[in-house]
Amino acid sequence: MRIDEFLDDFDNLAEAHQAYLNELRAVAGQGGFMMGVTARFAEWAQSELFRYSHVFANSGRPKDFCPEWCPDAFVFLGEAGHRFYIRRKNGSTAIVLDFDLLCRLVLFVFFVGLDDESDIVGQALAAFLLASVVVPRTEPFPCLEQLIESCGQINPDITNGLFTKVARFILLHELGHSYYERHGSEFLHVAFELPPNTVPKPDVVRSIRYHPDGPVYNQVDLAGSANGLLIIPPDFRNWEAEFAADVFAAYASLYTSVGTKPGPAQLDHLTESLICWQLVLFAIGNRQDYMRAISNDTQQIFSHPPASARVDVLLHHLNFIAEEFDPTWRSVTISIFKGHYNSLWSKELLKLVGEVIEYVRYAFDEEGPHINPGRIVTFIKGMDVQAKPSALTKFGKYFLEPFLQQSELIGWREAGQQNSNEYIDYIKTFRLNGRPIILELAERLHGIGVRFT
Numbered sequence: 001m002r003i004d005e006f007l008d009d010f011d012n013l014a015e016a017h018q019a020y021l022n023e024l025r026a027v028a029g030q031g032g033f034m035m036g037v038t039a040r041f042a043e044w045a046q047s048e049l050f051r052y053s054h055v056f057a058n059s060g061r062p063k064d065f066c067p068e069w070c071p072d073a074f075v076f077l078g079e080a081g082h083r084f085y086i087r088r089k090n091g092s093t094a095i096v097l098d099f100d101l102l103c104r105l106v107l108f109v110f111f112v113g114l115d116d117e118s119d120i121v122g123q124a125l126a127a128f129l130l131a132s133v134v135v136p137r138t139e140p141f142p143c144l145e146q147l148i149e150s151c152g153q154i155n156p157d158i159t160n161g162l163f164t165k166v167a168r169f170i171l172l173h174e175l176g177h178s179y180y181e182r183h184g185s186e187f188l189h190v191a192f193e194l195p196p197n198t199v200p201k202p203d204v205v206r207s208i209r210y211h212p213d214g215p216v217y218n219q220v221d222l223a224g225s226a227n228g229l230l231i232i233p234p235d236f237r238n239w240e241a242e243f244a245a246d247v248f249a250a251y252a253s254l255y256t257s258v259g260t261k262p263g264p265a266q267l268d269h270l271t272e273s274l275i276c277w278q279l280v281l282f283a284i285g286n287r288q289d290y291m292r293a294i295s296n297d298t299q300q301i302f303s304h305p306p307a308s309a310r311v312d313v314l315l316h317h318l319n320f321i322a323e324e325f326d327p328t329w330r331s332v333t334i335s336i337f338k339g340h341y342n343s344l345w346s347k348e349l350l351k352l353v354g355e356v357i358e359y360v361r362y363a364f365d366e367e368g369p370h371i372n373p374g375r376i377v378t379f380i381k382g383m384d385v386q387a388k389p390s391a392l393t394k395f396g397k398y399f400l401e402p403f404l405q406q407s408e409l410i411g412w413r414e415a416g417q418q419n420s421n422e423y424i425d426y427i428k429t430f431r432l433n434g435r436p437i438i439l440e441l442a443e444r445l446h447g448i449g450v451r452f453t
């Protein structure tokens with residue numbers, strides 16, 4: 001279902017949304033797993049929005065937020081050109097979410113966190129999913145629908161929980177854009193230059209570094225808070241809306257997970273969500289960096305990616321959130337999150353992702369024995385894989401499809417264990433300059449240590 005048609009055809013977004021839901025329900029009523037999932041999810045997302053409005057109107061709001069704000073917004077989930085965005089029309093907001101991209105992100109997070117050392121299929125899927133998000137291509141991700149179904153069978157609680165966490169972040173982030181456009185960013189405790197009349201002395205302008213490989217920021221005192229004002233490099237000024245939308249999402253998620261004033265349990269819950277959110281920001285952020293690199297300049301693309309600054313800004317605001325709601329809050333979840341953060345945003349992983357981008361751009365579609373010789377080691381022994389349009393297509397057609405058939409019969413875990421060594425040999429055939437690049441990324445992503453239990 002193409003969303004832009006509904007947005008173009010109606011002047012009134014409420015009517016557009018009603019027409020969209022009617023058609024979605026009608027199509028879902030004709031059967032089909034994916035349309036059913038989309039319909040359920042679209043209704044859930046809209047009811048979440050109503051709930052957020054209700055909480056903001058009745059149960060209070062964080063202190064720096066505008067009391068007049070009322071989210072007059074409608075969620076459209078479907079085909080949206082692989083993007084998440086908002087569109088304003090006659091005073092209301094359409095939050096437009098591409099369902100395919102949402103599914104890829106949820107699957108990516110799921111497979112990164114799959115708690116099985118020997119599951120090379122899941123790990124390879126995480127690598128391919130990340131590559132498919134970072135380098136946008138027209139080809140569909142193979143077996144997306146069956147993969148969603150399989151995840152639901154491997155662990156229904158985790159799958160549902162991840163859908164909720166990832167979708168909530170994206171929803172609230174987009175809602176944050178609409179808030180920011182109307183009410184600005186008073187709640188954002190960052191600046192892009194030192195405040196005027198700041199004395200440049202070390203006890204006034206302190207250095208702070210969140211990530212060992214990340215930039216050194218400045219910080220100055222902020223009146224009325226034990227936490228300081230974070231000074232971000234001026235180049236990041238045009239990212240202010242993104243920073244604001246992320247921080248909005250953090251506050252809003254805290255408030256809307258309970259009807260009352262948040263406490264330590266909600267702070268823990270927020271931190272758990274951040275574990276997923278930073279994986280999403282990593283995938284989306286690398287894609288944005290890549291798109292910027294091919295569209296304009298290529299300077300220092302992977303040295304200080306803005307996406308890591310987005311997580312730094314979130315971390316910075318976690319201090320304010322703790323100060324506002326529970327100054328004594330200490331959490332093991334924070335240490336777990338920090339462990340993932342250190343691993344995820346390290347220079348060496350960003351370099352590897354850069355090499356994977358190179359692989360997808362230059363070698364994915366090549367034919368010939370020097371790249372992806374891809375012998376079918378498992379299913380049709382001894383036969384070469386045909387050089388099909390892309391490495392991903394080959395992976396889907398000659399590996400994933402038969403694997404999923406097998407897994408339907410005997411279970412995912414069993415299917416994976418049965419031939420794991422042969423699978424590893426197969427994944428190794430996706431190579432860049434002789435290096436098994438997909439396997440390297442797969443193992444590295446697993447090594448971040450995200451585990452959902």
Ligand SMILES: [Zn+2]
Binds near residue numbers: 173177241242
């Ligand atoms: Zn945004």
